[in-house]
Amino acid sequence: MPDVVPLVDEGLGNSAYLVDLGDGRALVVDVSLDLREIDRVAQRRGLTVAFAADTHLHADFLSGARQLSATEGTRVLASAAGHREFAHSGLRDGDDVDLGGLRLRALGTPGHTDEHLSFLLLDGDRPLGAFTGGSLIVGAAARTDLVSPDRTEELARAQYASLRRLAELPDDVAVWPTHGAGSFCSAPPGSDRTSTIGKEKTTNPLLRAADEDSFVKELLASLGSYPPYFRRLGELNRRGVLSGTPGLPPLDAAAVRRLLAGGARLVDVRPLGEFAAGHVPGALSIPLRPAFASWLGWLAPHDRPLVVVRGADQDPAEIAWQAAKIGYLDLAGELAGGMDAWTAAELQTATTRLVGPDQVSGPVLDIRQKPEFASGHLPGAQHIELGDLPSRVDEVPQESLVVMCGHGERAMGAASLLEQAGHRDVSVLAGGPQDWADATGGRLDSGR
Incomplete structure (x- = not known):
């Protein structure tokens, strides 16, 4: 087995991968424009990045593949159906790429996006692992509502077929997905970033769905909100992005x-x-x-x-x-x-009051995600997800208000939005619902 190094972006909940090909060259898969960690690992190992594969047109980050092509002469491998507007090797289902001893085979796995490919890493005819991108992920499958809302179910059915295809691989084949816990591409919580086909067949609820309709129903029920920038980056990645070193003048x-x-x-x-x-x-x-x-x-x-x-x-x-x-x-x-x-410079400043769990009184605005709110919230709390708040500030009463999330960081973001909209008596809970329950002996409500 070649050395496959996962490079985890904890914030976005994604993993890129560097594969040491054993001859001074490397393959990287689904790298973002922030290439600093890839550069560090490659330099430490004395590797040249010869290949950069993208499983799909990413919505949650800008790909670094074109940057590598421009600066390192890296060969970009990506779906021909993605119609990228920069130099790349356009691959179709079944195409093989000789990596110099190892091979990379493109497997058409649409669902997360139309042009989605998984990449099967082979040693001779023996499959070692699959870079599954946003098709099969640990414990789930990635969301299918990013291309167009009216195509969500159609793509969910394509995702079903893609997962069934991947499940036909031998049980010991490694699963190296891009999306993981913390990603808004529908990855469930959990610490595992990689898996095997056999483990996913045993533990992944979507692979254990009784039939296609059951799969679709379960997948669609898992879809939560996602950031608006997801709707822009796919097209930017199709065009290809080049960047110098960003800074803050x-x-x-x-x-x-x-x-x-x-x-x-x-x-x-x-x-x-x-x-x-x-x-x-x-x-x-x-x-x-x-x-x-x-x-x-x-x-x-x-x-x-x-x-x-x-x-x-x-x-x-x-x-x-x-x-x-x-x-x-x-x-x-x-x-x-x-x-x-x-x-x-004697310019005006503003302050925002922080309150402890035993100081909460009056109306409460909980800005966590729906599943978080449903798992336990303060009785009577108003719920608006932070991402929805800019368009819903008029629904928040203009009165003394405590904003809360799980720890306080997101709540402060919400308070800053409310203050910008004219709210003048906003406090932020330094803590979360369990802190309130522990401090007051109060009982949390559950459900929506």
Whole structure:
């Protein structure tokens, strides 16, 4: 078995893979535009990335395949049906690619997208593993509603056929999916990122569905909300994206004020406690953490300049790369000197009150995802998912209000949206529903 190295993006819930081909060359599969980890692993092993395979036109991140082609001379392998507008080897079902001892075979597995391919890695005629992208994933199958809402069921039926095809592989064949826990592409919670065909046949509920109709019903019932940037990136990936090293040019307070007056949006990436203690009025709170990119893509406009406020100990390169990999390639810059520079210029600031679990009183807005809310929430809490809040702020009463999520980071984002919309008495719970129950002895409600 060749050395297959999973490179996990915990924030997006995805895995890319590097395969050491044993001759100084490597194959990479489903890499994002943020190639830093791929570069580190390849350099550490003394490898040249000779091949970059994409299983499908990704909706949740920008592919780094074209960048590798332009800078490293990497051969890009992808579905011919994807009609990519840059140089690549267009593959169809059954096509083989000689990797120099090993072979990669394209398997048509539509469902997650129309042009989806899985890639079977073979040693001679012996299958070693399958890069299954968004078809068969650990414990599930990826969502089928990203191409078009009116084609969701049609693609779910295609997904059924694709999973049945993969299930015909030998039980010991490894399953190397792209989407995993934390992905909005319908991956269930869990720590396992890889599996085997035999294990999935035994444990994956969708592979154990009695028939196609049962499969479709179960898959469609699992579909939750997803960030709006998912609707843009597929086309960007079809065209192919090239990028230099993203950055955050420094901007003084006067320049930031001019940008904001012209319609720019300010994104504050500091921890929620620092944001609560003082921030630029109207700033959007999205703390820098593994999930930063997903929530940036969910809440920040893609068609307006973005200005960043960060803490002195936060890496500007990390902020810029997290933004770039989901399509925010041209950040206007950062407030040089952070909030200290803003206050030194005697400009207005705002604060947001943090409350403990035993201080919750009055109306509560819970902004977690539907399954989280259903698993247990404060009695009488209003529920609006954070991703839906920008279009539903008018449904939130203009009165004293406590916003909550699981820990506080998403709730602070919601509070910042409400404050921008004119709400003036918003507090954020530092904690989650179980913290409230433990502190007060209260009983959580369940269901929707």
